[in-house]
Amino acid sequence: MTKRTIGLLFxxxxxxxxxxxxxxxxxAQALSAGSNAxxxxxxxxxxxxxxxxxxxxxxxxxxxxxxxxxSDLASSDPVDRWHLPPTAxxxxxxxPVLHGPNGEDGTVQGLLTLMQTPFVGSGILGSAIxxxxxxxxxxxxxxxxxxxxxxxxxxxxxxxxxxxxxKLCDDIEAQLAYPCFVKPANLGSSVGxxxxxxxxxxxxxxxxxxxxxxxxxxEAGVVAREVECAVLGNEQPQASIVGEITxxxxxxxxxxxxxxxxxxLIIPAALPEAVTAQxxxxxxxxxxxxxxxxxxxxxxxxxxxxxxxxxxEINTMPxxxxxxxxxxxxxxxxITFPELVDRLVxxxxxxxx
Numbered sequence: 001m002t003k004r005t006i007g008l009l010f011x012x013x014x015x016x017x018x019x020x021x022x023x024x025x026x027x028a029q030a031l032s033a034g035s036n037a038x039x040x041x042x043x044x045x046x047x048x049x050x051x052x053x054x055x056x057x058x059x060x061x062x063x064x065x066x067x068x069x070x071s072d073l074a075s076s077d078p079v080d081r082w083h084l085p086p087t088a089x090x091x092x093x094x095x096p097v098l099h100g101p102n103g104e105d106g107t108v109q110g111l112l113t114l115m116q117t118p119f120v121g122s123g124i125l126g127s128a129i130x131x132x133x134x135x136x137x138x139x140x141x142x143x144x145x146x147x148x149x150x151x152x153x154x155x156x157x158x159x160x161x162x163x164x165x166x167k168l169c170d171d172i173e174a175q176l177a178y179p180c181f182v183k184p185a186n187l188g189s190s191v192g193x194x195x196x197x198x199x200x201x202x203x204x205x206x207x208x209x210x211x212x213x214x215x216x217x218x219e220a221g222v223v224a225r226e227v228e229c230a231v232l233g234n235e236q237p238q239a240s241i242v243g244e245i246t247x248x249x250x251x252x253x254x255x256x257x258x259x260x261x262x263x264x265l266i267i268p269a270a271l272p273e274a275v276t277a278q279x280x281x282x283x284x285x286x287x288x289x290x291x292x293x294x295x296x297x298x299x300x301x302x303x304x305x306x307x308x309x310x311x312x313e314i315n316t317m318p319x320x321x322x323x324x325x326x327x328x329x330x331x332x333x334x335i336t337f338p339e340l341v342d343r344l345v346x347x348x349x350x351x352x353x
Contacts, residue, residue, distance in 0.1 A: 002039070003038070003039055003040070003041060004039060004040055004041070004092040004093055004345070005040075005041045005042075005043050005090055005091050005092045005093075006031060006040050006041070006042055006043065006091070006092070006093050006094075006095055006345065007043050007044075007045055007088065007091030007092075007093070007094045007095065007117075008024055008027060008028055008031075008042060008043070008044045008045065008059075008095050008097065009045045009047065009094055009095065009096040009097065009098060009108070010023065010024035010044070010045075010046060010047070010059075010062075010063075010096075010097045010098065011024075011046045011047040011048060011049070011062070011068070011069075011098070012047045012049075012098040012099070012100070012102055012103040012108075013047065013049055013050070013051050013101070013102040013103075014098070014099065014100030014101045014102055014103055015100060015187070016099035016100040016103075017049055017068060018068060019099050019319055020097055020098055020099050020103070021062060021063075021066060021067075021068065022066065022319075022321045023097045023099070023319055023320035023321055023324070024044070024063060024097045024320075025063055025066055025321075026320055026321045026322050026327075026337070027095060027097055027320055027341055028042055028044065028063055030337050030338040030340075030341040031338075031341060033338050035338065035339075035342075036338075036342050037338075040345075043056050043087060043090065043091060044056055044059035044060055044062075044063055045059050045085065045088065046058060046059035046062045046063075046069065047098070048068075048069055049068065051102075053083065053084055053085055053088075054069065054085070055085040055087060056085070056087055088115075091117055092117070092118070093117070093118045093119065093120070093345055093348050093349060094112050094115075094117055094118070094119035094120065094348075095119070095120045095341075095344070095345070095348075096108050096109070096112065096119060096120065096121065096317070097317070097320060098317065099317055099319065100131075100187065101131070101186060101187065103317070104121070104127055104130070104131060104315075104316055104317035105127055105128055105130075105131035105132075105186065106123075106124040106125070106127040106128035106131070109121070109122065109123055109124045109127045110124050117352075118348045118349050118351070118352035119348055119352065120294050120295075120344045120345065120347070120348045121293065121294040121295060121316060121317055121344075121348075122290075122291070122292045122293045122294060122296070122316045122317075123291070123293060125290075125291050126290050126291040126292040126293060126316060127316050127317075129290040129291070130290055130292060130296070130314050130315065130316035131186055131316070132185055132186050132215075133183060133185045133186070133217050133313065134152050134185045134215060134217055136290060136313060136314060137150060137217070139289045139290050140286060140289060140311055142289065143285055143286070143288075143289035145282060145285060145286060145289070145311045146308070146309065146310050146311065147310055147311055147312075148219055148220045148222055148301065148310050148312075149175065149176055149219070149220040150176075150217055150218060150219040150220065151171070151172060151175055151176065151217070151218045152215070152216070152217060153168065153172075153206065153215075153216040153217070153218055154214060154215060154216065155210040155213070155214040155215070155216065156214075158206045158207060158209075158210040158216070159207075159210055168206070169199055169202055169203065169206075172202060172218055173199070173202075176218060176219070176220045177220070178196065178197050178198065178202075178221070179195055179196060179197045179221035180195075180196050180202070180218055180219060180220055180221050181193060181194070181195055181196070181218070181219045181221060182194050182196060182202070182205035182206055182208070182209045182216060182217075182218050183209060183216065183217050183218075183219065184209045184212040184213035184215075184216060184217075185213050185215035185216060185217055186213050186215065187212055187213060192208060192209050192211075192212035192213070193209075194208055194209065195221065206218075222301055222303060222310070223303070223305075224301035224302055224303045224304075224310070225244060225269075225301070225302045225303075225304060226244065226245045226299065226300070226301060226302075226312075227242050227243065227244045227245075227269050227271070227279060227299075227300050227301075227302050228242070228243050228244075228245065228297055228298065228299050228300070228325055228329070229241075229242050229243075229279050229280055229283040229297070229298050229300070229329070230283075230295070230296075230297050230298075230318075230325070230326045230329040230330055230333075231283050231284060231287045231292070231295065231296045231297070231298060232294075232295055232330065232335075232340070232343065232344075232347075233294075233347065234293050234294065234347055234350060234351050237284050237287050237288070237292075238284075239280035239281075239283045239284050240280075240329040240330050240332070240333040241267065241268045241276070241329060241332055241333050242268060242269045242271060242276050242279050242280065242329075243265055243266060243267040243268065243269055243325055243328070243329050243332075244265070244266040244267075244269035244270075244271075245263055245264070245265060245266075245325070246263065246264045246266060247263040247264070265323075265325055265328060267325075267328055267329060267332045268332060271302065275302060275307070275309065278309055279300055279302075279309060282298070282300070282309065282311055283298040283300075286298050286311055286314050287314065290314060290316075292314065292316055293347070293351055294344055294347045294348060294351070295316070295317075295318070295326065295344060295347075296314050296315060296316050296318070297314070297315045297318035297325060297326045297329075298311065298313075298314045298315075299311075299312040299313050299314075299315070300312055322337060327340055
């Protein structure tokens with residue numbers, strides 16, 4: 001058996017830096033604990049919040065501690081920050097466990113493509129579309145996938161001088177009504193998302209989202225159950241069983257998502273068989289529509305009163321801790337965490353090897 005060096009890339013320049021560390025710790029454990037552990041040599045690489053790449057010795061310290069590297073150890077030299085450690089040339093397969101902008105949006109995927117080394121997950125196109133909610137929704141519409149009503153809004157509309165809030169908000173109220181959700185187009189993990197129930201809250205939500213991104217999306221609110229499905233594969237992807245998220249907060253915001261005890265994952269979701277099958281089919285359609293590869297988690301709204309299912313979004317590098325929805329869905333579908341990591345490495349080799 002050929003022993004392969006796995007470059008575990010984590011950290012990154014996004015608000016999900018700490019989540020990336022937690023995911024990388026779980027994957028590192030899986031690579032060393034699975035039945036194929038002898039086939040891998042783990043070589044971790046840590047990207048600090050300022051973009052500086054750290055070699056394996058420092059990266060291993062972060063993996064061991066589970067804490068970000070102190071900012072006072074970061075270089076102020078832009079050239080030094082983006083200098084790849086020499087050991088990067090010895091990687092056989094990259095496993096980029098980077099969440100959010102500058103990680104799962106096609107930027108790092110472009111770098112790894114230039115390095116001509118296989119890597120886990122979607123390529124440049126699938127990653128970029130999966131991160132950009134407006135581009136994603138365009139592709140979903142092209143594939144005929146049902147979605148809630150939404151509007152595209154630009155930062156220039158929100159921050160124009162003189163301010164055009166009255167007409168902008170009038171248009172939103174006419175098309176979507178309240179409540180509605182305002183989101184930056186290019187952020188993950190519910191960062192910058194607000195729920196608006198009135199004109200005043202809508203104006204505040206638009207201003208907040210515009211501080212994160214120049215492209216925004218406003219979506220109609222729906223009373224629905226939130227369900228998720230995991231996808232695994234390349235040209236012939238498979239869908240997992242379906243899980244459900246329940247919570248007591250007003251909506252599934254960042255605090256609810258990452259605070260222990262704030263949300264519950266119900267696996268499998270108690271759904272009619274026909275609805276489960278529909279969600280699994282739609283998950284694979286969404287995966288194919290954006291040219292995803294390797295893995296993705298697809299989120300849906302299920303309106304129990306009418307039986308309608310609407311696709312919400314796709315995440316091409318979902319959280320990967322042992323308690324995250326993606327590996328738990330596959331665990332309930334019969335694939336253990338170490339087996340899942342091994343499958344993802346093999347899918348990277350099949351696609352890019």
